Amino acid sequence: MLLFVHAALAAPTHAQMEAATWSHYSDRSHDDAGEVKVFRSTVAGVDCFKATAMTSEVDSKTMLGVVSDVVGAKRWSSAGVTMAEVLGRSGNTLTYYQYLDVPGWTMTADRFWFLDSEIVDNGGTKALKWQKMDPTGPYAARYNAFKSQNPNAVEPPVNVGAWTFTNQDFGVDIGYMICTQAGGSIPAAIQNAATQKTLPDTVGDVVREAKKRLGKN
Structure with a gap:
């Protein structure tokens, strides 16, 4: 099991979520x-959001393969991921970064994140869980170089979440949980409203790409 022992801020744990x-x-x-149903909660003092859906298609x-394809998100995600790279992969763990190009009209800075992830497959439920990468760990040089190359981009101080796909007799229950703080100058209320609004599209992106990979689109 992948253990996350660092935190720039006191981020919620997956167990707490x-x-x-x-x-x-x-x-x-x-x-x-x-x-798609959207929920919210405050976990360890951080605003968190959850989306659920069910699909039989x-x-x-296949959906776990989509969300694990972090580089391919440049193509299949509608969020605006323009840069992504897998830094390391070992067994069921994955370390990577993604860069989000935020539209200029929003008057907010681009975002990026370096994440440690764990792929879980226990048969009944498949999941991808993530938390911030330790910036002083094995990829510190890559992290520092990236920050120097993108001085105006903001790294969210909290970024922890999970995708879950649970098999049922009638289909697959989809779950997406995210606890995050945007950082920068975005007021929390605006960030929360944007997160709540875009969660269904985030789920929809995954289902759409899974359909495409199965030849159903």
């Missing part, structure tokens, strides 16, 4: 993902 009480926020019908293995 899984045990949290979530309040329903909204429902939205998505062309690819169907009905694609399987859990």
